[in-house]
Amino acid sequence: MADAPAATPAAAEAFTRGEPISVEVDRIEGALAGLWKEASRDAGGAVARAALWNIVVATRAADLERTKRTVDELAPLVPARVLVLVEDPTAEKTDEAAARVQASIESNVVARSGGARVVYSEEITLRGGVAGDQHFGGLVRALQVPGLPTATLWLDPTMPEALLRRQLRPATDRLVLDTGRCTRPRQLLEIDRCADLARGAIPVADLGWLRLASFRLLFAGLFDPPVGGGPLGGARRVKIEHKPGAEVSALLLAAWLASALDWLFASAEPAAPGAPALFRFDRAKDGAAAGSVEITLTPSEGACGTSGIVAIELATADASGAESAYSVRRAEQNLATISVPIAPPRSMKLDSRTDAELVLSALGPAGADPLFRRALTLAARLATFASAGT
């Protein structure tokens, strides 16, 4: 382990290039101050350091590369002090060493098109062994930039929940999850438990929910005037096509529809792996059931972007029983074809945002969607039926 680095011009240059520099845990702030000072001298004036958020990212060592990539992509989108907490049970062999936390600091530089570096955000990586994570809570509290909100990115559903519950939750102003990283539908139950830790006091965002945002927007737009919400009252069947392995995304989309339309879950037909899953809901109307709706989740191989959703089709019936279809189907090049009975099909733009862009969205108003919590709880319930044995 290195001592606090001497703030030499060479060290400052390496730092502002974004290279990691090892430091003692109790000298992080001092080392940062020294390196910024030297960097300012080197630049002939104060360099612009900016932070709108403290962002805490909890990750496993095996996933560190992906996490770092997301943090680097996030730097130009939202200036922040980023604290990366790495749980690395293999890092140290002895009990004493396992309880130690190693630290490194680096800057994330945003350059203009001409190459000039204009903004520098800070990234602090703390790596703990088996017992090291008991220190994470205290270190996060000590290293938070005062006066800024703190978002905790809890993107790996397999991380030990205790770290979030005991150490990070008290320091968190926004919790960001990622249902998109669930490898099995039943992991939605673990995500739902993590979301429960917020106890309604802090907003909970989900990158998986946000990946579905443009699909939800397009589908919702089918029922804008002049169509209006009327046909939704006559919904009969919904078919959600999803990429194999993206059942979680499909469950969340189904749960969104049911939650927004106040459909009550009635029953499910467990599906064999790879086969469609079927859920039945009752359409509530003035407190009384007014017909049922079937939602089928079907694996499909079409274009699906990062959301995993290929298409959603809704069949409705009017009072005479005549059926109409409304659909959004993903196509190549991030386009989707929308179909409604009153107009020819039309292509619209969908998005396919990077994880960093989704995090940015999660830190804004879209990351405090109250409907998400209802939908997540329902999706977790549906997950228990989704696929036999998973």
Next chain:
Amino acid sequence: MTEPAPAAASSNPLPNPLRQGLSEERIPEPATMVIFGASGDLTKRKLVPALYSLARDRLLPARFAVVGYARKPLGDDAFRADMRKGCDEFARRRPVDEGLWNTFAQQLFFQEGDYDKPEAYAALKKRLEEIEAAHGLPGNRVFYLSIPPSSFATVVRNLGAAGLTTEDNAGPGGKPTKFARVIIEKPFGTDLATAQQLNRDIHQTLTERQIYRIDHYLGKETVQNLLVFRFANGIFEPVWNNRFVDHVQITGAETVGVEGRGGYFEQAGILRDMVQNHLMQVVSLTAMEPPIALDADAIRDEKLKVLKALRTIPTAEMDAHVVRAQYGAGSISGKPVPGYREEQGVSRSSQTETYVAMKFFIDSWRWAGVPFYLRSAKRMPKRVTEIAIHFKEAPHLLFGRTGEGIRPNVLAIRIQPDEGIALNFGSKLPGPAMQVAPVSMEFRYGSSFGVEPPEAYERLILDCMLGDGTLFTRADEVEASWTWISRIHKHWAQQAAEGKVQVATYAAGSWGPEPAERLITADRRAWRRP
């Protein structure tokens, strides 16, 4: 693929429950936009690129159409090709997405027609109804008048006569079930009398709620941020008054000359071109009282009060308070540029001002005794628009000679370019001595927010489609602004009639003429170098 036959939609549809939780995405109702003057530069450079960027950002409704209208014979395909060139060159989101463009272009149509012939509007109406029926559009319409101001009233009258601006009030809260809105480009009148006449003319056809007078300055992020900065932060509003503010400087400087528009500029001058509209809006947003709500009329009511409180400059003092000048030959960005009178379309004996500097007061409790210095010009050393709030000095300076570095605090709000806010204050220099040096604390949009701000036209077109008039000027605002500005023009006209015109000159690339310096140095103040 077989296209389904258009089906009838409900005339009064039920609310859409799926919009719950998606409300932060401000997506308007399906509509058709008709652009008058569609063969002009604005359509190609700004309007259609703005619509494309909105589509790219998924902010346009799924069902949407654009109908270009102009005298020039141009078919749908030629119009689409022309607009594609415009998007390739000017759209904020480039390169143009081929897949999106293919579908976007299918929503572009062109209708040839005169502005003054009623039968042309009957043909337009028929075409709109065909497009709307084929594309499931409900009949919501926005008419964008990107045409010579002399045609505004004629077009509005003909639109009304053709039944294209009729709204019912059958929706919830008396709102129309189908809207018809008209966006009117600047200039809105050339003086008070013409602005009043134009308001009277268009009000014969449209209600004020249907009229959207566009001023693209109001679409800029920093101008909108003025409201947030002032009214969302507890620390600024208490010092935003005559107890703490010494004076306010507003600068609107351009490096460009008349850029081939000499004929237009000869009639306009900088006072009409920049001050009456853009900078008066900036003044009103800077000086307004907190509105009672964040809605269009509450905000515009407060802006109007500022414009009405502008102190009338007595004729005898006009020349002491308002300086005008013309640029002579000089240098911009290291290149020689000609003087104004050498520009194409400009009279060799022109008296039109390319520079104006003025000092004025706002007669209100908040601003009593606080001078506002405003300047706007072409061929300045740099392009910059900013508001600088100069605060009063500390009441008692403790630092004697060691405090020579102390300057009054200045809060500078940069509207363009490099939008942001900077606060200057004094700080102790490190070391044993008590020496003070000015330092600047800066916030820049480009540094703090990675998200690229939308073009002003994107924001304003979207707002109009959403029915939000906050960033558009109301009839009474326009007239109040002209009331004050027209007195200056009247004074200048009187001088011209008496052969007493004295227009100073300044070298292109300088910060203005000597009389403008005297205007402010006489008060023991100095123009800020932005």
